[in-house]
Amino acid sequence: MTEITRFAPSPTGHLHLGHVASALAGWRAATESGGRFVLRVEDIDTVRCRPEFIADLYADLDWLGLSWPQPVRRQSLHMDDYRRVLDALDANGLLYPCFCTRRDIAEAASAPHRAPDGTMVYPGTCRHMDPGRRAELLAAGMPYALRLDMTRALQWPGATALTWHEMGRGPQPCQPQHFGDVVLARKDVPASYHLCVTHDDALQGITLVTRGADLMAATALHRLLQHIMGWPAPRYRHHPLLCDASGRRLAKRDGAVSVRAMRAAGWTPAQVCAAAGTPDHISAVSSAPGSH
Ligand code: GLU
Numbered sequence: 249m250t251e252i253t254r255f256a257p258s259p260t261g262h263l264h265l266g267h268v269a270s271a272l273a274g275w276r277a278a279t280e281s282g283g284r285f286v287l288r289v290e291d292i293d294t295v296r297c298r299p300e301f302i303a304d305l306y307a308d309l310d311w312l313g314l315s316w317p318q319p320v321r322r323q324s325l326h327m328d329d330y331r332r333v334l335d336a337l338d339a340n341g342l343l344y345p346c347f348c349t350r351r352d353i354a355e356a357a358s359a360p361h362r363a364p365d366g367t368m369v370y371p372g373t374c375r376h377m378d379p380g381r382r383a384e385l386l387a388a389g390m391p392y393a394l395r396l397d398m399t400r401a402l403q404w405p406g407a408t409a410l411t412w413h414e415m416g417r418g419p420q421p422c423q424p425q426h427f428g429d430v431v432l433a434r435k436d437v438p439a440s441y442h443l444c445v446t447h448d449d450a451l452q453g454i455t456l457v458t459r460g461a462d463l464m465a466a467t468a469l470h471r472l473l474q475h476i477m478g479w480p481a482p483r484y485r486h487h488p489l490l491c492d493a494s495g496r497r498l499a500k501r502d503g504a505v506s507v508r509a510m511r512a513a514g515w516t517p518a519q520v521c522a523a524a525g526t527p528d529h530i531s532a533v534s535s536a537p538g539s540h
Contacts (some may be wrong), residue, residue: 251283251456255309256445258290259301262506263308266460266490266497268524273458273487275314286452287316291324292437292444308507312517321452323444330439333447333477334394334432342401342476343432345392346374347385361428364465369428370395394433398425404476412471414464415456415485422468430469446470450479461486462497490524 253274257267278285287309291297302322309316323330337343353368354360361369374382375397386392402408402425411419432443449457449470464486474481489497492505510520 249281249455251277251281252286252453253278253283253456253458254286254288254449254452254454256288256290256448256459257305258293258297259305260293260296260298261301262508263305264505264507265510265520265524268312268507268520269487269490270459271309271312271314272521272524273485274456277456277458277485283455285314285316286454287314287320288448288452289320289322290441290444291322292327292330292439292441294324294437297324304508308511311511312507312521321448323439323448327438329451330433330443330447333443334438336477337396337432338394340404340476342397342404343394344375344377344397344429345382345386346370346395346429346431347390347392348373363427363430364468365427365462367427369426370430372429375429391435393431393435395429396432398427398429401472401476407472407475410468410471410475412467412481413483415483420467422471424468424472427466427469442466442469442473446473446477446479449482450474450477454482456485457482458485458487460489462489 255267255271255274257263257270275285277283289302289305291302306320334343348356348370352373353370356373357368357371360371363369374392374395410422410424412422414420430440430442432440434440448454464484467484467486471481473479491497507520510523515523
């Protein structure tokens with residue numbers, strides 16, 4: 249099957265080997281099938297995302313030998329698209345405004361539940377808010393997030409029988425209820441990762457999503473949004489996360505393993521790609537090959 253794949257980084261830091269693994273997974277699946285590899289910049293978080301990281305991202309991917317169609321979709325330039333999705337969900341009674349601060353949430357949850365992605369499950373305070381009080385707060389300009397009413401969303405026809413297709417494993421049961429009432433529009437940004445990623449995968453005709461296993465749990469939620477919005481369901485391939493020699497997951501904060509640092513230390517593109525292809529532990533990636 250001809251695959252349309254994507255690499256969808258958030259430019260909050262320099263590319264590291266984990267990103268390279270994700271980008272290569274998408275690149276290989278697309279090129280081996282005679283398909284297309286799309287680059288998308290997930291930069292809705294205007295505080296954490298920085299233009300210089302976008303420029304560096306293009307430069308690093310280009311240096312690695314990857315290419316992609318222009319123009320690149322930058323999510324921050326398409327907030328109207330996400331607004332329309334929110335309007336559609338709202339028109340179906342699936343959203344409600346949440347005025348809670350982090351502190352309110354922590355205080356309201358006597359025994360806080362964690363969602364499969366580690367975030368705190370919302371205790372539902374604002375879902376039960378008296379409509380008059382809600383109107384008052386909205387009129388007063390109180391900042392709010394928009395949350396999905398998970399109970400209602402699961403009443404959508406067919407919503408409780410969903411599966412997603414994991415390559416090599418087949419259909420996986422979806423249990424989005426474990427996420428509770430997730431935020432679909434943040435207080436500071438009128439959209440959220442879950443909303444934008446599912447919208448854009450549909451818009452860009454992505455057939456195969458390749459990404460790190462840390463995002464596997466969220467797929468149940470993405471599948472629910474796709475179902476409610478009537479978007480096609482791509483297939484998924486979640487790859488293992490790269491770890492350093494001590495078994496710690498590679499992250500942007502580890503500047504030593506950024507592609508930038510490896511380039512500066514004399515690595516070649518082929519060597520970086522080979523290192524990213526190492527499924528388990530990568531040792532001493534901060535020093536140039538030959539020096540260890
Ligand atoms: N933008 C997300 C990130 O950088 C990845 C999105 C995805 O692959 O679904 O973590």
